[in-house]
Each structure stands twice: as C-alpha cells, then as structure tokens.
Amino acid sequence: MTQIVDALAALAQETRLKVYRLLVEAGPEGLPAGEIADELELPGATLSFHLAHLARAGLLRGRQKGRYVIYSADFQNMNALVGYLTENCCGGRACAPANPRKGKDHETLSRTRRRA
Amino acid sequence: MTQIVDALAALAQETRLKVYRLLVEAGPEGLPAGEIADELELPGATLSFHLAHLARAGLLRGRQKGRYVIYSADFQNMNALVGYLTENCCGGRACAPANPRKGKDHETLSRTRRRA
DNA sequence: TCCACATTTCCAGAATAGTCGAAATGAAGG
DNA sequence: CCTTCATTTCGACTATTCTGGAAATGTGGA
Numbered sequence: 001m002t003q004i005v006d007a008l009a010a011l012a013q014e015t016r017l018k019v020y021r022l023l024v025e026a027g028p029e030g031l032p033a034g035e036i037a038d039e040l041e042l043p044g045a046t047l048s049f050h051l052a053h054l055a056r057a058g059l060l061r062g063r064q065k066g067r068y069v070i071y072s073a074d075f076q077n078m079n080a081l082v083g084y085l086t087e088n089c090c091g092g093r094a095c096a097p098a099n100p101r102k103g104k105d106h107e108t109l110s111r112t113r114r115r116a
Numbered sequence: 117m118t119q120i121v122d123a124l125a126a127l128a129q130e131t132r133l134k135v136y137r138l139l140v141e142a143g144p145e146g147l148p149a150g151e152i153a154d155e156l157e158l159p160g161a162t163l164s165f166h167l168a169h170l171a172r173a174g175l176l177r178g179r180q181k182g183r184y185v186i187y188s189a190d191f192q193n194m195n196a197l198v199g200y201l202t203e204n205c206c207g208g209r210a211c212a213p214a215n216p217r218k219g220k221d222h223e224t225l226s227r228t229r230r231r232a
Numbered sequence: 233t234c235c236a237c238a239t240t241t242c243c244a245g246a247a248t249a250g251t252c253g254a255a256a257t258g259a260a261g262g
Numbered sequence: 263c264c265t266t267c268a269t270t271t272c273g274a275c276t277a278t279t280c281t282g283g284a285a286a287t288g289t290g291g292a
Contacts, residue, residue: 001130001133002130004133005127005128005129005130005133008124008125008127008128008133009124009125009128009129011121011124011128011205012121012124012125012127012128013121013125013279013280014117014118014121015280017117017120017121017124020205021204021205024204024205024206024207025207027207032238032239033238033239033240034237034238034239037239042282043281043282043283044238044239044240044282045239045240045241045242045281045282045283045284046280046281046282047239048239048240048241049240049279049280049281049282050280051239051240052240053279064288064289066238066289066290067237067238067239067288067289067290068238068239068289069238069239069240073205073207075206075207078201078205078206079206081201082198082201082202082205082206085194085197085198085201086198088137088140089127089136089137089140089189089194089198090140090191090194090195090198091140091141091143091189091191129249129250131250148268148269149268149269149270150267150268150269153269158252159251159252159253160252160268160269160270161251161252161253161254161269161270161271161272162250162251162252163269164269164270164271165249165250165251165252165270166250167269167270168270169249180258180259182259182260182268183258183259183260183266183267183268183269184259184268184269185268185269185270
C-alpha cells in the first residue's frame with residue numbers, strides 16, 4: 001500500500017502531473033530533462049526535484065544519453081496503479097469508461113455538473 | 117486539472133486511503149463517522165480532518181441521519197478520476213487490466229513482471 | 233587538459249499538511 | 263429545558279513539501 005500512496009502522492013501535484021503527462025505524450029522514447037524544463041518553464045533545480053520524486057515513486061525512469069538524461073514514463077507501474085484503483089476503490093462498478101479513442105485533452109472530473 | 121490533483125492528493129495519504137477503501141467496501145449505504153473511527157482506531161478530530169479532506173475533493177459525501185453522519189464513497193467521481201488517468205496517463209496502452217472479479221485485497225504495484 | 237553545458241545536490245526560507253486534546257455544536261430523548 | 267452522545271471546530275505544535283539560487287558533478291568536444 002505504501003507504493004500506491006507514494007505513486008498517488010507523486011501525481012498529486014500540479015507540476016509533477018504536468019511533467020508526467022508530457023512524458024506520456026512523448027512515449028517510450030522519453031524526453032531530456034532540459035526539454036521538459038523548457039516546455040514547462042521550470043528552473044532546473046525545481047524540475048530535478050520533481051523528476052526525482054516521480055522516479056522514486058516508480059512512475060518514471062531516466063537513462064543517461066551523452067550529457068543528457070532522458071526521462072520516460074513507466075507505463076507498467078501506472079498500469080498497476082490504475083489497476084489498484086479499479087479493483088479496490090470502485091466497488092466493483094464499471095470503472096474505466098469505454099474509452100472510445102484518445103480525445104486529446106479531457107476535461108476533469110464528473111459531469112455532476114448541473115448541480116447535485 | 118485542479119480537481120484531478122485534489123482527488124489524487126486526497127487519496128495520497130495512508131489514513132485517507134484506508135478510510136476511502138473502507139467506505140468502498142461499505143457500499144452506497146456508507147458508514148457513520150464513529151464506526152470508521154472505531155474500525156481504524158482514529159481520534160475523532162483526526163478522522164474528521166481526513167473526512168473533510170476527502171469530501172472537499174469530491175470523493176465522499178456525508179448525510180445526516182439522526183445524530184450520526186453517514187459517509188459514503190462517491191463512485192461517480194472516482195470513476196472520473198480513473199477515467200482521467202486511463203486516458204491521459206497511460207499513453208493509449210491497455211490500462212485497466214481484465215479485472216476478472218474482485219479478488220479481495222490486491223497486492224500493490226508491479227513486480228516488473230518480465231516485460232509485456 | 234580545459235571549457236561549455238546538462239543535470240543534480242545543497243541549502244534555506246516559506247508554505248502547507250497532519251496530529252490530537254479540549255471546547256463548541258447540534259440532535260434525541262427524557 | 264437539560265443531559266447525553268456523535269461529530270466538528272479550534273488551536274498549537276511538529277513535520278514535510280515546494281521552491282529556486284548557487285555550487286558541485288559529470289559528459290563531450292576542442
């Protein structure tokens with residue numbers, strides 16, 4: 001359970017979630033740290049802190065390539081996380097929706113929009 | 117995205133995750149606060165703090181029943197959360213596993229199963 | 233070797249989160 | 263009303279997280 005909590009905590013921060021999403025978009029090839037920093041306009045030290053956090057949680061891996069460090073998402077562990085949530089937190093109800101096709105940016109939580 | 121981060125943050129804490137799981141187990145009828153406190157051996161003030169946190173994040177609802185307050189999981193929003201993760205954080209790969217049938221307690225994150 | 237550059241570590245300050253006893257709130261029932 | 267009991271709010275403290283400048287580390291190229 002500690003692993004689950006760590007993974008959730010890693011994603012539970014705006015900057016880190018952005019970093020992670022960027023790397024998901026980038027796919028298995030990943031991105032060098034500097035490019036992430038550029039894209040998200042983050043100071044090196046700050047980015048490094050968050051990358052380390054995500055990596056500790058098992059959601060990211062970094063490999064050295066020349067003088068760059070290339071980070072890429074660990075889809076296995078994200079898979080496991082979603083699996084855990086589905087099995088333990090959804091009470092058996094249908095959890096992952098049909099997911100017809102990746103529709104670019106999705107909009108946040110529930111459609112309990114109109115009131116409730 | 118703020119909503120997603122809030123929901124993740126709410127679950128990213130051992131005590132709160134336990135509370136939430138307990139309520140998932142309890143199903144839509146939910147549980148009175150006191151019973152949760154008993155079950156998890158938490159001081160009232162501490163539990164109240166965490167329940168409020170989860171409720172603010174939209175993962176819980178509380179309804180008054182006599183002098184009890186009955187809390188229950190909001191499956192819609194958890195659904196939406198899992199949906200978000202599946203669509204935005206899994207790179208299109210299969211994310212929610214087959215989920216053959218709820219197998220009681222599942223065991224944490226990947227063991228880096230030989231590949232995939 | 234020496235320099236340029238990418239990234240990380242170190243540090244310290246500001247902000248936020250978690251804990252829980254004690255007091256306050258609010259409902260039920262005499 | 264007055265008491266009981268479930269729950270929440272208050273308050274105070276400790277611990278952790280986030281941030282980013284400056285220095286350190288490490289790599290490739292001239």
